[in-house]
Amino acid sequence: MPRTSIIIPTFNRPQLLPRAVESARAAGKDVEIIVVDDASVDETASVCSELNGVKYIRLEHNQGVAGARNVGILASTSEYIAFLDDDDLRLPGSLDQQSELLAANPDIGFVCGAMLLADQEYTLTGDISVPPQGHGDRFWELLELDFPVMPLCVLIRKECFMKVGLLNSRLRGIDDWDILVRIAELYPVLVLADPVGIYRQPTVSSGQGSSSQASQLYHALAHQRQLFQLPRVQLATRAQRRRARRRTVNRVADTLLWNAAGLVRERAFNSAVTNVITALRLNPLRALRPHALKKLDQLLVGARF
Amino acid sequence: MLTSIIITTHNRPHLLARAIESARLAGTAIELIVVDDASADETASVCRALPGIKYVRLERNQQVAGARNIGLLASSGRYVTFLDDDDLRLPRSLDEQVQLLDTNEQAGLVYGQAVVRDDSTERVYPLCWVQGDVFWKLVVQNFVPCGSVVFRRSCLDRVGLLDSYLAGLDDWDLWVRIASLYPVIALEKPVMIWRRSTPVSEQGTSLAASIVSRAVQQFQSSWMKLPRAVSGTAEMRRIAWQQFSANMAAHLIWETIRSLNHRDAWQAARNISTVGRVGPVAVARLVKQHLQLRTSERNVF
Numbered sequence: 001m002p003r004t005s006i007i008i009p010t011f012n013r014p015q016l017l018p019r020a021v022e023s024a025r026a027a028g029k030d031v032e033i034i035v036v037d038d039a040s041v042d043e044t045a046s047v048c049s050e051l052n053g054v055k056y057i058r059l060e061h062n063q064g065v066a067g068a069r070n071v072g073i074l075a076s077t078s079e080y081i082a083f084l085d086d087d088d089l090r091l092p093g094s095l096d097q098q099s100e101l102l103a104a105n106p107d108i109g110f111v112c113g114a115m116l117l118a119d120q121e122y123t124l125t126g127d128i129s130v131p132p133q134g135h136g137d138r139f140w141e142l143l144e145l146d147f148p149v150m151p152l153c154v155l156i157r158k159e160c161f162m163k164v165g166l167l168n169s170r171l172r173g174i175d176d177w178d179i180l181v182r183i184a185e186l187y188p189v190l191v192l193a194d195p196v197g198i199y200r201q202p203t204v205s206s207g208q209g210s211s212s213q214a215s216q217l218y219h220a221l222a223h224q225r226q227l228f229q230l231p232r233v234q235l236a237t238r239a240q241r242r243r244a245r246r247r248t249v250n251r252v253a254d255t256l257l258w259n260a261a262g263l264v265r266e267r268a269f270n271s272a273v274t275n276v277i278t279a280l281r282l283n284p285l286r287a288l289r290p291h292a293l294k295k296l297d298q299l300l301v302g303a304r305f
Numbered sequence: 306m307l308t309s310i311i312i313t314t315h316n317r318p319h320l321l322a323r324a325i326e327s328a329r330l331a332g333t334a335i336e337l338i339v340v341d342d343a344s345a346d347e348t349a350s351v352c353r354a355l356p357g358i359k360y361v362r363l364e365r366n367q368q369v370a371g372a373r374n375i376g377l378l379a380s381s382g383r384y385v386t387f388l389d390d391d392d393l394r395l396p397r398s399l400d401e402q403v404q405l406l407d408t409n410e411q412a413g414l415v416y417g418q419a420v421v422r423d424d425s426t427e428r429v430y431p432l433c434w435v436q437g438d439v440f441w442k443l444v445v446q447n448f449v450p451c452g453s454v455v456f457r458r459s460c461l462d463r464v465g466l467l468d469s470y471l472a473g474l475d476d477w478d479l480w481v482r483i484a485s486l487y488p489v490i491a492l493e494k495p496v497m498i499w500r501r502s503t504p505v506s507e508q509g510t511s512l513a514a515s516i517v518s519r520a521v522q523q524f525q526s527s528w529m530k531l532p533r534a535v536s537g538t539a540e541m542r543r544i545a546w547q548q549f550s551a552n553m554a555a556h557l558i559w560e561t562i563r564s565l566n567h568r569d570a571w572q573a574a575r576n577i578s579t580v581g582r583v584g585p586v587a588v589a590r591l592v593k594q595h596l597q598l599r600t601s602e603r604n605v606f
Contacts (some may be wrong), residue, residue, distance in 0.1 A: 060486055061531060063465040070466050074378055164373050165367035170470045230365070254492060 002032040003079060004099045004155070007072030009065050010086035011038045014047040016088045019122075021051055023198075024084055028095030036068040036073055038239070051112075066167040066175035073161060073280035081158050083151040083176070087200045089122070099153040099188055108135075109187025110156040110180070112149045114197030120203060131191050131200070138191075139184040142177070143227060144248045145220065151176040152197040160187060172214045174223060186233050213259060214271070214278040217252045221282070224248060253279040253286055261296055308335050308403055308455065309382030313372040314390035315342040318351040321390045325355060328388055332399030342344070342372040351421050359480075370467040370475035377458075377466065383546035386455045391500045395450070398496035406488050413460045413487025414480065419450035430499075434491035440484045441541065444528050444550040451476040452497045452545050456483060471523060473516040478523060485533035486504055503594040513560040514579040516570075521583055524549055550587035558591070 005187060009015050017035070024033050034055045039062040048056045056253045057075055069083055076192050080099050084090055096115065101111045114130040131149050132141070141147040148275040167175045172234065224245070227233070233241060256279040263272035279287045314321050321339070326338055338357040341348050352360045361379045363372060373387055382401055388394060402415045404456040421430050431448040443449070454476075464482040467475045467566045483489075528534060531541055557580045564572040580588055 016449065057462045059465055060463045061465060061482055065463050072373070073464065074461060074466065150504050161365040162375060164364060165371045165469075166378070166466070168470075169466075169468060189375060198475060 001077055003030045003103075004028055004082060004095050005032040005034055005078040005080070006073075006082040006084055006090070006095065007034045007036065007037045007069055007076065008084045008086055009038055009068035009072065010044060011062070011068075012040045012042050012044065013086045014040075014042060014044045017044065017047060018051065020086050020089060021054060023089040023091075024095075025053070026092040027090035028093070028168060029100065030099075032096055034071045034072045035162075036075075036156055038062050038064070038068040038205055043301050053226045053261060064106055064169055064172060066171065067169040070166045070169065073158070073166065076158070081156045081160055081161075082154065084197075087199040088152045089200075091116075091119075091196055091198065094194075095155065095237035096196070098192070098196065102157055105190060107188060108157070108190045109160045109183045110154050111190040112154045113192040113194055113195045115150060115199045117199050118198050120200060122198065122200060122210065124198070125201070128195060129293060130193060134194055135190050136188050137184070138189045139181070139232060140244065142181045143224070143233070144244050145177075145217075145224075145251055146247070151179065151201060152199055154180065156183065157187075171219075171223060173212075176222045177220060178223065178227070179282045180228055182230070185230050189283050201257070214274045216277055217256065221249065221252060222290075249282050250286055253282040254281075257287060257296055258291070259294060267287065306334060306384060306402060306407065307382040308332055308384040308386065308598075309338055309380035309386055309458075310335055310394070310399075311338045311340065311373055311376030311380060312388045312390060313340045313342055313369055313376060314344065314348060315366070315372075316344045316348065317348050318344075318346060318348045320353060322355070322395060323456060324388055324390050325358060327393040327395075329357070330404065331394035332397070334403075335399065336382050338376045340372045340376045340379070342368070347557055362505040368469055368472055370471065371469040373475070374466050374469065374570055377461065380458075381456055383458055384455050384588040385458050386452070388433075388452050388497075392452045393498040393554065395496055395498070398457065402492055402496065405492060406457060409490060412457075412490045413483040414454050414456035416455075416490055417453040417492040418494060419497050419499040420495045421499050421501050423485040423501050429495055429556050434492045434493055435489075437488050438484075438596055439489045440451040440481070441537070443481050443484045443489075443544055444524065444534070444566055446552045447474070447480070448471055449477070449480050450497065450499055453500060454480065457487075457553050459488060473512060474520050474523065477520075478527075481528055482531070485531050513557060514575045517557055517579055517583055520553060521550070522567060523606050527590045528568075547587070547590075549591060550583060553583050554591055557583065558588075 008020055008024065032055060034057065035048055037048060037058045039059050045058060055075060057071060059071060063291060082095060094211055098111045098113065102108060102282055112131055114128055117125045117127040117129060119125060129148055131147055138147055163186060165177050171178050183211045183276065228241060256275040260272040260275035263275060312324055312328060325337065337356050339352055339360050341352060341362045343363050349362060359379060361375060363375060377385065384406060397536050402417060405415045406412060414564050418429050420429065421428050430450060435442050463486060471478050534542060559575045559578040561573045564576065
């Protein structure tokens with residue numbers, strides 16, 4: 001029985017998929033690779049039949065990323081679960097490193113690492129996204145969207161799903177955040193400083209979702225109210241809950257504003273306007289305070305010269 | 306071939322033991338999975354005392370569909386069946402159904418009849434059974450009692466898991482998706498006892514109005530978008546919608562009468578307001594049929 005399963009949901013991207021599968025193969029010695037084809041309508045099926053040593057699952061009805069991940073979890077036979085999108089890459093040896101940490105720390109729910117950022121051609125930009133270091137309870141940070149982590153960098157103990165349930169297939173784009181919050185509510189988390197994966201950053205033209213960042217964050221804020229029903233939040237005082245909510249809203253408003261500056265640089269004016277409007281709707285006073293405007297101006301000036 | 310019986314339970318330890326015993330007698334090669342959906346009472350200690358079951362305890366409530374999905378994750382049988390904690394399986398009923406699946410390799414699921422037990426009455430459901438390609442009949446009405454179904458686990462790799470958002474109709478949704486790809490077998494005899502709830506027993510029928518709203522949404526945005534439905538003619542989809550909305554309207558009116566009988570005016574009002582949204586046309590058609598029936602009766606006498 002393999003120790004780690006890596007689940008790769010894919011939809012209509014046969015040209016990118018083999019590269020992701022190869023990276024998964026190099027990521028660990030004892031790894032079960034599960035490709036879940038979410039009812040692709042192109043040559044994905046024939047591309048997959050040429051891949052060796054891969055468990056290929058073909059869904060006939062499109063389930064969305066979370067639904068496909070759930071089917072992958074059901075098909076897996078190992079103790080630890082990793083997720084990989086069909087356009088991202090895992091670094092060599094990274095799964096072995098993470099699974100050893102999970103084996104050595106039986107109380108840990110999941111272990112996450114840092115990730116390298118790349119452009120659409122997989123060229124590294126030189127940036128690295130490192131989650132705040134430390135071992136232990138990260139529930140509140142995750143809940144407040146203050147813990148940057150992508151599913152790509154995480155290895156989860158399968159047993160956790162038996163306690164908190166599977167991914168919520170109705171939460172498009174934020175199902176991964178939701179499950180990590182639910183796991184972190186009950187389990188401590190281990191954070192690695194080493195990079196474990198390469199994230200292919202979406203651009204406005206790639207239609208991959210950065211343009212919809214505003215709507216996704218807005219969606220996340222709405223869903224946070226449901227996550228507030230978790231017992232740990234309910235046991236907190238009302239003031240604590242209110243502070244947590246306010247911090248999240250402010251953080252989202254700031255992120256949207258800074259990213260609006262980046263979008264202006266990319267000449268994606270529509271998305272930039274959407275970001276600014278959403279930020280204003282969330283907290284008009286914060287978006288218009290002198291410090292925010294100054295920072296925005298700096299970003300824009302930096303872009304021009 | 307191993308069959309997994311997945312029993313989901315929440316705060317009903319007094320009923321659970323009976324359901325488990327009935328499941329134990331239902332078949333020979335079985336695996337019993339009990340998923341405790343974060344019960345807050347002595348369910349855990351009751352389950353730990355029972356030998357020969359696999360007990361999975363969810364720490365956070367996931368509703369029936371989410372708990373069934375976890376049961377699937379914990380199970381390993383080639384065939385799967387769900388049992389609610391207040392229902393009972395009839396002795397040896399599983400063996401017969403499993404044999405049917407063994408001999409019909411193409412079939413995705415086999416269902417049987419349920420003995421429906423009300424407070425005072427007892428009847429068998431469904432009375433007419435259909436087999437083979439049942440997709441267009443199944444989207445119109447759920448004639449499959451959930452606990453009577455035994456399905457092939459491999460179906461899930463093609464249609465996906467239960468949708469936990471669809472409380473109260475997650476099972477129907479799964480049968481529709483399976484029936485869109487696989488033939489279905491009917492076993493013409495009772496295989497289970499189904500305790501039908503009264504509105505006061507707070508078992509979920511009181512939510513009739515919201516279940517119907519969700520079913521309408523699911524019918525339009527999901528079932529009619531399945532490759533199988535899309536490949537049918539527009540006429541087939543139109544007729545299916547007509548029959549579906551008529552069924553939903555009739556169901557709501559029936560539930561309204563039940564609520565009124567139990568003196569629950571609030572539920573009755575909610576149901577009636579939903580009827581209007583679901584299909585005023587369907588209601589008009591029902592009334593028309595009813596009136597025609599009346600006049601033809603009068604002509605007879």
